[in-house]
Amino acid sequence: MEELKVEKAIQDIYPDDIAWCYGCGRLNDDGHHLRTGWHGDKTITIYTPESKYMGIPGFIYGGLIASLIDCHGTGSAALALHRKNGHEIGDGAEPPRFVTANLNVDFLKPTPQHVPLKAIGTVEEIHPKKWKVETEVYAQDTLCARGTVVLVVMPSTFLNKND
Numbered sequence: 647m648e649e650l651k652v653e654k655a656i657q658d659i660y661p662d663d664i665a666w667c668y669g670c671g672r673l674n675d676d677g678h679h680l681r682t683g684w685h686g687d688k689t690i691t692i693y694t695p696e697s698k699y700m701g702i703p704g705f706i707y708g709g710l711i712a713s714l715i716d717c718h719g720t721g722s723a724a725l726a727l728h729r730k731n732g733h734e735i736g737d738g739a740e741p742p743r744f745v746t747a748n749l750n751v752d753f754l755k756p757t758p759q760h761v762p763l764k765a766i767g768t769v770e771e772i773h774p775k776k777w778k779v780e781t782e783v784y785a786q787d788t789l790c791a792r793g794t795v796v797l798v799v800m801p802s803t804f805l806n807k808n809d
C-alpha cells in the first residue's frame with residue numbers, strides 16, 4: 647500500500663473553542679489528535695494506535711475503532727460543507743461544526759496493532775443540516791471495519807458548557 651500522509655486537516659483549523667475533542671481536538675493533550683483531509687473526492691484519516699489500545703492482545707480495541715470512525719465522520723462532514731460553502735482549508739474561513747447523531751460500526755476482521763489504520767470516507771449530504779459519512783477502516787490492505795455516521799450541524803447550545 648502506498649505511503650499516505652494527511653497534509654491539510656480540517657481539525658487544524660477548528661477554532662480553539664471546539665478543538666478539545668478527545669478523538670480529534672488538537673488542543674487536548676491526552677487525546678488521539680485524529681486528522682482528516684481530502685483524498686480525491688473521498689476523505690482520509692491515518693492513525694496508528696498506541697499499544698495500550700488493545701482488546702485481545704495483538705488486536706485493537708473496538709471502541710477505539712468506533713472513535714476513529716466517529717471523528718473521521720465529523721471531520722469529513724465539516725470538510726464537505728466547508729467546500730460546499732466555497733472554502734478550502736487555509737483560506738482563513740472558519741469551518742462548520744458537526745456533532746454525531748448516530749454511529750454504526752460493523753467489525754469485519756480483527757484489526758491488528760502496530761500498523762497504521764487508514765479510514766476512508768464517502769460523504770453524502772442528506773440536507774444542509776444533516777450529513778452521512780460511510781467509512782471503511784483498513785489495516786494495510788485489509789478492510790477491518792465499516793461504519794456509518796449521521797452528523798448534524800452543532801446546535802449553539804453546545805457552546806460554553808465547559809465551566
Ligand SMILES: CCCCCCCCCC(=O)SCCNC(=O)CCNC(=O)[C@H](O)C(C)(C)COP(=O)(O)OP(=O)(O)OC[C@H]1O[C@@H](n2cnc3c(N)ncnc32)[C@H](O)[C@@H]1OP(=O)(O)O
Binds near residue numbers: 717743744746798
Ligand atoms: C463540534 C465540532 C468539533 C468537534 C468535533 C468532535 C466531535 C466528535 C463527535 C462527537 O463525539 S459529538 C458528541 C456526541 N454527540 C452528541 O452529543 C449529540 C447529542 N444529540 C443532540 O444534541 C441532538 O440529538 C442532535 C443535535 C444530534 C439532533 O438534535 P435534533 O433532533 O433536535 O435536531 P434537528 O431536529 O434539527 O434534527 C436534525 C436532523 O437530524 C436527524 N437526527 C437527529 N437525531 C438523529 C439520529 N440519532 N439518527 C439519525 N438522524 C437523526 C433529525 O431527524 C433531523 O433530520 P430530518 O430533518 O431529515 O428529519
